[in-house]
Amino acid sequence: MQKARYQGHATALSFGISSNGNSQVAVTFEIAHPDEHHGESITWIGHFTDKTAERTIESLQHAGWQGDDLSELDGLDEAGVRAALPEMVELVCEPEEYTPDNGPVEWILRVRWVNKPGAGRFAFKEPLTGQGLKAFAAQMRNTVRSVRGGGAHRSSNGSAERGGYEQRNPPPSGRATSHPNAPGNRNDVPY
The missing domain is CATH 2.40.50 (OB fold (Dihydrolipoamide Acetyltransferase, E2P))
Structure with a gap:
């Protein structure tokens, strides 16, 4: 139960x-x-x-x-x-x-x-609806397409930048990825 x-x-x-x-x-x-x-x-x-x-x-x-x-x-x-x-x-x-x-x-x-059906759920203090939602959706359209297509670098406003992918520096310490929670090189254990 x-x-x-x-x-x-x-x-x-x-x-x-x-x-x-x-x-x-x-x-x-x-x-x-x-x-x-x-x-x-x-x-x-x-x-x-x-x-x-x-x-x-x-x-x-x-x-x-x-x-x-x-x-x-x-x-x-x-x-x-x-x-x-x-x-x-x-x-x-x-x-x-x-x-x-x-x-x-x-x-x-x-x-x-x-x-009421659907009531008691989370509600924003300032809902995004109508024309405001349409404007936001238009702003995000390129980002949505980019994510769907495999991802392109996105600017700070959420729109995809023209010109393809950004060249990134290789991850530090020989790690396979630069994600902060990714496992590191076992030789760099601090003890």
Whole structure:
């Protein structure tokens, strides 16, 4: 059992109260990810505390909920849940230790986050898109072609220089390569 991300659709939903007296929602998702878990179900439990209520509601909205009255989600059958929460979501799952009543410790896969597909990934503070990306791509075109063709010397701005390959000095100490991590001549060991 390991950390994983799955895509899924909501199939069941219910509300309850935790042992701490906090309101909760449990949403069961059917895994739609094309792997060995396709068709299996996993349940996410969202909490409505002062710190977590907004993120729980956001998760329901990622699943497609458009309303503002949580009670409209109560008592829905599978078709009703699929209609109220129609969007595919990405479930971020992690293993968690669980101790059932009077039982031995078990490991379960727990849904930690319900996200929009592709969300929760790395995001640049300043994304390169649109015309800026097109200009950068044009600037890099010769470098890309050079790398694809076997490599030519590139100037500091990333564009390939005209005129072929640069003549390089032979590596020091008779080494076969000048790479800083390449093995050296065994006669130059400092001990």
